[in-house]
Each structure stands twice: as structure tokens, then as C-alpha cells.
Amino acid sequence: YMLHDQTQAAELERTFIAIKPDGVQRGLIAEIISRFEQKGYKLVAIKLVVPSKEFAQKHYHDLSERPFFNGLCDFLSSGPVLAMVWEGEGVIKYGRKLIGATDPQKSEPGTIRGDLAVVVGRNIIHGSDGPETAVDEINLWFKPEELVNYTSNAEKWVYGVN
Numbered sequence: 001y002m003l004h005d006q007t008q009a010a011e012l013e014r015t016f017i018a019i020k021p022d023g024v025q026r027g028l029i030a031e032i033i034s035r036f037e038q039k040g041y042k043l044v045a046i047k048l049v050v051p052s053k054e055f056a057q058k059h060y061h062d063l064s065e066r067p068f069f070n071g072l073c074d075f076l077s078s079g080p081v082l083a084m085v086w087e088g089e090g091v092i093k094y095g096r097k098l099i100g101a102t103d104p105q106k107s108e109p110g111t112i113r114g115d116l117a118v119v120v121g122r123n124i125i126h127g128s129d130g131p132e133t134a135v136d137e138i139n140l141w142f143k144p145e146e147l148v149n150y151t152s153n154a155e156k157w158v159y160g161v162n
């Protein structure tokens, strides 16, 4: 019935989140994961990888005409990136809220970039900007078998349904 459908919807929405090399090197992995975890979202995939420049270009293909594209792809491929998939109701849009505006000078305090970053070229985190990019980015970064299906013990408390 209806409550059951809400639970299903919550389980279906997934977004791709990555801590970029600056966030990893600054020791911000635990802090950033905590924010998604404490909100009530469920971690379904995670790995530490150094992407190649070609891979970074694929990830940021939408920005290939922008002047910062080459430097951005060099940077993303310069060191370890923590790639993750997070799941939950509204996680794509609300994940972007948790992250804050692209330019940390404009990110609100309380957001990840607002609290932890200063300049746009070192804004520590990536998050998918919509449902289509979320699917594309999850498929680019993860094989299907790397996505872990499990029931979170917290779910019935986060969503208030059984």
C-alpha cells in the first residue's frame, strides 16, 4: 500500500558523490561522509581511486568547452578520489544542498563547501546535478556488482515506515 510505496521510492533514488583529491588530502573524508550518514542517507558503494585524465574528461564531458576544463581534469586525476553512491529520498537534490554552491565564497555556512572550502578550483566535493547525470555518473564510476543492496537498520526510523 502507500507507505510501502514510499519506502520503495526512497530506496530507488541514488546519487554519485566524490571527494576530490583536495578533500582527501586535507583529511576531510570522515567529516564529509558523516554529513551524508547523519542526515539519514544510505551508503551503497565506495572506493578510493586515482582516475586517469581520460576518465576525468569523461566525467566532466559537459564542461569540455569551459576555460577551466583542462585544469579541472588535470586536478581530478592528480590523486586519490573517494567515489561513492548514496541512496535515499530526495538524495540527488538534497545532496547538492548539503554540498553548497559551486563557489565556496557563495556557499552558505553549514554546507560542506561553505564550512570546509575557500576557492572554486578547490571545492573538495562533487555531486550529481540531476537524475540523468546521477545514472550516467554511477555507471561511469561503478560496475553494477559494486553497488551493495542491503537493508539499513536505520531506515524504518529515518522514514517512519516499516
Ligand code: UDP
Binding pocket: 063, 068, 072, 101, 102, 120, 121, 122, 123, 125, 126, 127, 129
Ligand atoms: N570549476 C572551476 N571554475 C569555475 C567553475 C567550476 O574550477 O569557474 C570547477 C569546480 O571544481 C566545480 C567543477 O568545475 O566543482 C564542476 O563545475 P560545475 O559547474 O559542474 O559545479 P558543481 O556541479 O561541482 O557545483
Ligand code: MG
Binding pocket: 127, 129
Ligand atoms: Mg556539476
